[in-house]
Amino acid sequence: MSFDRVLHEIARATRMEKKAISAPAVLNEAYHYAHPSSFSRGIRLDLGGPAILLISGTASVGPAGETLHAGDFRAQTRQTFENIAALLRSEGAGWRDVVRTTCYLRDIERDYAAFNEERTAFYQAQGLDPLPASTGIQAILCRPDLLIEIEAIAVLASRPSQP
Numbered sequence: 001m002s003f004d005r006v007l008h009e010i011a012r013a014t015r016m017e018k019k020a021i022s023a024p025a026v027l028n029e030a031y032h033y034a035h036p037s038s039f040s041r042g043i044r045l046d047l048g049g050p051a052i053l054l055i056s057g058t059a060s061v062g063p064a065g066e067t068l069h070a071g072d073f074r075a076q077t078r079q080t081f082e083n084i085a086a087l088l089r090s091e092g093a094g095w096r097d098v099v100r101t102t103c104y105l106r107d108i109e110r111d112y113a114a115f116n117e118e119r120t121a122f123y124q125a126q127g128l129d130p131l132p133a134s135t136g137i138q139a140i141l142c143r144p145d146l147l148i149e150i151e152a153i154a155v156l157a158s159r160p161s162q163p
Contacts, residue, residue: 073147077114092156
């Protein structure tokens, strides 16, 4: 059964509420950028008990949407993980709640070894066990100065959503 189908069945069986996830001190919403884009940083699905956080593709960007660490793949990777951590914290979650990531690299052949080293160091620092499921994909990203983008799915036990 696909993930979308599972969510559909859960929503049908429970009262589901959704709200946008944001961490404006770290990342403004994309519709506030100089060149606006129409997406949420993430969505929280409250399922009447557990909650699912769907974190949109996140990159090495600053509060105004500016690229941070242009040309430095490792620094962009670290910043991307930290930006996702800020989004998770905004919902009372952390990397231990992440069950899946999808990782988009502009040049997977050139950068995958460095990516794996940075990811491994980050996950070790977080004390993750087990590690999230993950897929790595080579992709053309939305801006030429971005070298990596990661989306994440986190599952939380019964915790109230913060206003």
